Amino acid sequence: xxxxxxxxxxxxxxxxxxxxxxxxxxxxxxxxxxxxxxxxxxxxxxxxxxxxxxxxxxxxxxxxxxxxxxxxxxxxxxxxxxxxxxxxxxxxxxxxxxxxxxxxxxxxxxxxxxxxxxxxxxxxxxxxxxxxxxxxxxxxxxxxxxxxxxxxxxxxxxxxxxxxxxxxxxxxxxxxxxxxxxxxxxxxxxxxxxxxxxxxxxxxxxxxxxxxxxxxxxxxxxxxxxxxxxxxxxxxxxxxxxxxxxxxxxxxxxxxxxxxxxxxxxxxxxxxxxxxxxxxxxxxxxxxxxxxxxxxxxx
Amino acid sequence: xxxxxxxxxxxxxxxxxxxxxxxxxxxxxxxxxxxxxxxxxxxxxxxxxxxxxxxxxxxxxxxxxxxxxxxxxxxxxxxxxxxxxxxxxxxxxxxxxxxxxxxxxxxxxxxxxxxxxxxxxxxxxxxxxxxxxxxxxxxxxxxxxxxxxxxxxxxxxxxxxxxxxxxxxxxxxxxxxxxxxxxxxxxxxxxxxxxxxxxxxxxxxxxxxxxxxxxxxxxxxxxxxxxxxxxxxxxxxxxxxxxxxxx
Amino acid sequence: xxxxxxxxxxxxxxxxxxxxxxxxxxxxxxxxxxxxxxxxxxxxxxxxxxxxxxxxxxxxxxxxxxxxxxxxxxxxxxxxxxxxxxxxxxxxxxxxxxxxxxxxxxxxxxxxxxxxxxxxxxxxxxxxxxxxxxxxxxxxxxxxxxxxxxxxxxxxxxxxxxxxxxxxxxxxxxxxxxxxxxxxxxxxxxxxxxxxxxxxxxxxxxxxxxxxxxxxxxxxxxxxxxxxxxxxxxxxxxxxxxxxxxxxxxxxxxxxxxxxxxxxxxxxxxxxxxxxxxxxxxxxxxxxxxxxxxxxxxxxxxxxxxxxxxxxxxxxx
Numbered sequence: 001x002x003x004x005x006x007x008x009x010x011x012x013x014x015x016x017x018x019x020x021x022x023x024x025x026x027x028x029x030x031x032x033x034x035x036x037x038x039x040x041x042x043x044x045x046x047x048x049x050x051x052x053x054x055x056x057x058x059x060x061x062x063x064x065x066x067x068x069x070x071x072x073x074x075x076x077x078x079x080x081x082x083x084x085x086x087x088x089x090x091x092x093x094x095x096x097x098x099x100x101x102x103x104x105x106x107x108x109x110x111x112x113x114x115x116x117x118x119x120x121x122x123x124x125x126x127x128x129x130x131x132x133x134x135x136x137x138x139x140x141x142x143x144x145x146x147x148x149x150x151x152x153x154x155x156x157x158x159x160x161x162x163x164x165x166x167x168x169x170x171x172x173x174x175x176x177x178x179x180x181x182x183x184x185x186x187x188x189x190x191x192x193x194x195x196x197x198x199x200x201x202x203x204x205x206x207x208x209x210x211x212x213x214x215x216x217x218x219x220x221x222x223x224x225x226x227x228x229x230x231x232x233x234x235x236x237x238x239x240x241x242x243x244x245x246x247x248x249x250x251x252x253x254x255x256x257x258x259x260x261x262x263x264x265x266x267x268x269x270x271x272x273x274x275x276x277x278x279x280x281x282x283x284x285x286x287x288x289x290x291x292x293x294x295x296x297x298x299x
Numbered sequence: 300x301x302x303x304x305x306x307x308x309x310x311x312x313x314x315x316x317x318x319x320x321x322x323x324x325x326x327x328x329x330x331x332x333x334x335x336x337x338x339x340x341x342x343x344x345x346x347x348x349x350x351x352x353x354x355x356x357x358x359x360x361x362x363x364x365x366x367x368x369x370x371x372x373x374x375x376x377x378x379x380x381x382x383x384x385x386x387x388x389x390x391x392x393x394x395x396x397x398x399x400x401x402x403x404x405x406x407x408x409x410x411x412x413x414x415x416x417x418x419x420x421x422x423x424x425x426x427x428x429x430x431x432x433x434x435x436x437x438x439x440x441x442x443x444x445x446x447x448x449x450x451x452x453x454x455x456x457x458x459x460x461x462x463x464x465x466x467x468x469x470x471x472x473x474x475x476x477x478x479x480x481x482x483x484x485x486x487x488x489x490x491x492x493x494x495x496x497x498x499x500x501x502x503x504x505x506x507x508x509x510x511x512x513x514x515x516x517x518x519x520x521x522x523x524x525x526x527x528x529x530x531x532x533x534x535x536x537x538x539x540x541x542x543x544x545x546x
Numbered sequence: 547x548x549x550x551x552x553x554x555x556x557x558x559x560x561x562x563x564x565x566x567x568x569x570x571x572x573x574x575x576x577x578x579x580x581x582x583x584x585x586x587x588x589x590x591x592x593x594x595x596x597x598x599x600x601x602x603x604x605x606x607x608x609x610x611x612x613x614x615x616x617x618x619x620x621x622x623x624x625x626x627x628x629x630x631x632x633x634x635x636x637x638x639x640x641x642x643x644x645x646x647x648x649x650x651x652x653x654x655x656x657x658x659x660x661x662x663x664x665x666x667x668x669x670x671x672x673x674x675x676x677x678x679x680x681x682x683x684x685x686x687x688x689x690x691x692x693x694x695x696x697x698x699x700x701x702x703x704x705x706x707x708x709x710x711x712x713x714x715x716x717x718x719x720x721x722x723x724x725x726x727x728x729x730x731x732x733x734x735x736x737x738x739x740x741x742x743x744x745x746x747x748x749x750x751x752x753x754x755x756x757x758x759x760x761x762x763x764x765x766x767x768x769x770x771x772x773x774x775x776x777x778x779x780x781x782x783x784x785x786x787x788x789x790x791x792x793x794x795x796x797x798x799x800x801x802x803x804x805x806x807x808x809x810x811x812x813x814x815x816x817x818x819x820x821x822x823x824x825x826x827x828x829x830x831x832x833x834x835x836x837x838x839x840x841x842x843x844x845x846x847x848x849x850x851x852x853x854x855x856x857x858x859x860x861x862x863x
Contacts, residue, residue, distance in 0.1 A: 037656060039791065093843060099655060100601045101842050104798050107791045108842070111835035119828060232667055232787055239660045272671040279664040284649055287657050351746070377748035389743040391736045398732055405729035406747040413725040413757065417732045462747065 007143045009261040015149035017257025018157035019216050024234035024241075025164065025249045026208030032181040032244030033201040035099075036091065039106040041209050042231025043113035047078045048210025049217040049226065050121045053128035056217070060130050067130040071214040079207025087202035092195070110231075118224050125221035132218045146219075153215060160208065161250050168246070177201055181244050209234075236279040242292025252290060302329035302364075304466045304498055305381065309359035310349055319345040320356065321522035327466060332489065333500045334509045334530070337519030337543055343502045344386065346519070347468050351383050352376045364465075382464035386471045386502075388455035392444040396435065396454055399443055400426040403461035426461060432491045433457045449476045453484065460491060467492065469501040473508060481505065485512050510534060518543055553854060557806055558716075565712045569705065576704045580776045582816045583708075583715040585796065586809035588769030590722045591762025592797040593808055597726060598755055599738030600654065603790050604662030607646075607669050608639040608763045610785025612770025614673065615639075617686035617780035625689045628710065628775060635771030636764045643763020644756075651755040654741075666785055673782035685781030688774055711772050718765060719805040725761065726804065734758050795834075799841055801848025810849040 027041045052074035059066040094102050132148040168174035179187040180197050188194050241248035260274045305327040312320045319342040335343050348354040350361050352373040360369045368376050391399050404422035430436040433453045459467055473481040489512050492499050503509050516533040518525040569576035595602050612635035619626045650661050673680045725731045733754045736744045741751045774780045800811025822830035845852050
């Protein structure tokens with residue numbers, strides 16, 4: 001493999017990892033607090049993308065630069081409204097019920113959202129590449145790449161990582177979320193209002209998924225099934241990292257993103273296999289994930 | 300001299316900064332009822348966890364009838380003849396008392412079959428007799444989660460007895476039981492142990508129980524055994540009275 | 547409840563009668579009823595694992611393995627016999643199930659689900675991408691097999707396939723119900739409520755779960771073969787995670803307490819899909835999603851639980 005292809009693979013991997021990180025860290029955060037794997041998480045990603053494209057196509061004629069705030073607004077609309085409604089009306093009634101029922105509720109939401117998505121946005125691919133075109137290309141050792149993908153996306157991901165860390169370690173709401181993640185019983189015993197914590201966490205997680213989708217929308221064509229693929233991929237990243245691990249999710253997303261990018265250039269047909277293979281291997285060796293910790297039950 | 304069943308030598312384990320076992324040496328003898336007493340956090344339950352394979356000591360060894368069992372998992376140690384009952388009853392809550400018991404019987408006799416109904420196993424009469432012995436036969440067809448705490452405790456012990464062990468380790472068999480019932484339960488229990496020729500170790504906080512039912516007492520104190528001996532002697536010891544019994 | 551209750555006897559009689567009468571009156575429903583029974587067989591396997599409190603979000607792997615065993619046989623060795631297919635497919639699924647099972651039974655709850663998902667996605671990616679062998683997303687068409695060496699015209703074949711599937715479904719349900727009532731079946735439930743105590747009875751929880759896992763893989767393979775023969779095609783979709791979700795969905799829909807739930811759930815699922823696809827082609831998935839939410843919120847013990855409740859209040863009157 002020559003160096004141009006290697007650089008190309010690294011840049012591909014980097015921009016891909018940034019998106020995957022945003023989605024999987026949301027999934028991981030939600031699991032850490034609510035102990036629910038949100039199967040509809042990929043749908044929130046897809047809705048973020050479609051919503052961003054819709055708003056972008058609306059505002060682009062006014063000024064193409066408005067498409068940037070459009071991405072953020074789309075993510076907030078989906079995350080806060082759709083996420084908030086899901087948590088309040090569908091998840092809240094089943095907390096404390098069997099795990100499989102909670103999982104299936106989100107599966108039902110996935111089916112409904114997947115179907116609605118096709119009813120609202122149709123099945124034809126949608127393109128809204130304005131933001132990518134507006135930013136200049138950059139050259140690195142003879143490889144030209146869009147700065148949207150290799151600078152903006154990784155910056156947003158990094159900003160999210162730092163922001164989340166700050167929020168969790170240095171603000172009261174964050175500290176509460178961390179407390180619930182580490183020990184739910186103890187946290188509720190000392191009077192933490194689990195209901196609000198769950199809602200806020202779910203909204204943050206959903207917004208991150210939608211943001212991932214919104215940021216992905218200019219770089220790809222939007223098609224039915226994009227959420228279905230993303231959900232398992234973000235599962236793979238979150239589980240490989242260890243559920244609830246934020247920094248771990250960043251490292252793992254990078255690892256899987258790079259591995260996938262290199263495989264695309266070496267053995268393209270194995271591309272989809274990579275994340276799952278990594279996940280299988282890691283979980284077989286370390287069931288709690290690369291960065292997770294084991295707990296012993298008291299008897 | 301009676302047979303040594305369990306022999307612990309130099310057991311050490313620490314959790315973070317807490318030393319839960321700091322060189323425990325103890326033999327459990329055939330036919331005895333050994334009481335373990337000591338303040339909370341002295342490492343009594345940790346000792347049971349190490350002798351049954353739930354925790355692996357960081358140093359030292361445990362043997363049963365001369366066989367080293369230090370690194371074996373609970374299920375293997377159980378198979379050898381060491382059964383355990385728990386401080387908080389550990390039952391299969393969605394199943395009836397009889398189903399709980401028959402699983403224990405099936406485990407003992409190795410009837411791990413998928414073709415025969417559990418409730419048709421030949422050990423059913425034997426299990427009924429055992430439930431009778433511990434006084435919970437009336438609950439046989441009730442699901443265990445419906446039982447009051449005291450009865451659950453008895454079912455927990457019956458599950459262990461159904462394994463026909465050589466030695467039974469019990470973690471506070473009468474905790475969570477109303478004090479008026481304690482004596483009754485311990486009477487039933489020691490009677491059952493004697494009938495089945497099972498030796499026992501029991502962690503206990505109530506000194507009246509110890510005095511009445513133990514044949515030997517070991518006093519735990521911050522991960523160490525302070526003193527071992529007959530109850531009459533140990534319970535009169537000034538230091539034990541001051542630190543453990545709190546008089 | 548060791549013996550069959552009257553309710554169960556009645557349900558089984560109704561199910562057998564419906565499986566025979568409905569296709570006789572409505573020939574277009576023949577394949578639908580076959581699919582219901584075949585998927586019910588797969589869901590029996592999910593119900594086994596649910597006894598132990600474990601949710602496999604990758605069980606489509608065994609369904610897909612069964613389907614592709616048939617498809618590959620047809621593609622590379624020429625059209626086989628139905629009786630051969632229903633032996634080969636479960637055997638392949640069982641072997642893979644034993645191999646994968648050894649690893650996954652070390653894990654519980656979300657890790658168990660995740661690892662199953664990962665294995666199934668590996669299979670799905672291979673089926674999708676190894677185009678030369680699998681025709682990729684287009685799938686492999688499966689010709690109508692012979693039955694015991696005899697070729698039948700399509701209509702006759704449809705009915706014969708239905709009756710064979712019905713017979714297999716009955717045998718599978720009775721066998722699974724007996725297994726759930728046995729010491730091994732009860733120990734599965736014990737894994738769910740108190741695995742530590744099970745180990746303290748001298749039982750290897752992993753071994754108990756592995757046996758259940760292998761049986762469920764067998765059932766997945768058998769169901770996959772039957773669905774493939776009925777639909778005359780195998781596609782990678784058969785091994786995709788949404789298919790796994792569908793099986794868990796059907797199990798919860800029917801009720802997980804016993805074998806009957808698998809078929810009640812499969813009937814409800816496939817009939818809603820069949821009717822919705824005919825009347826509201828664009829919204830069947832949405833309708834099923836709403837049905838699932840309603841069931842979880844208001845009837846958590848599934849359709850069989852509803853029937854039981856109904857029968858109980860009937861008895862009081």
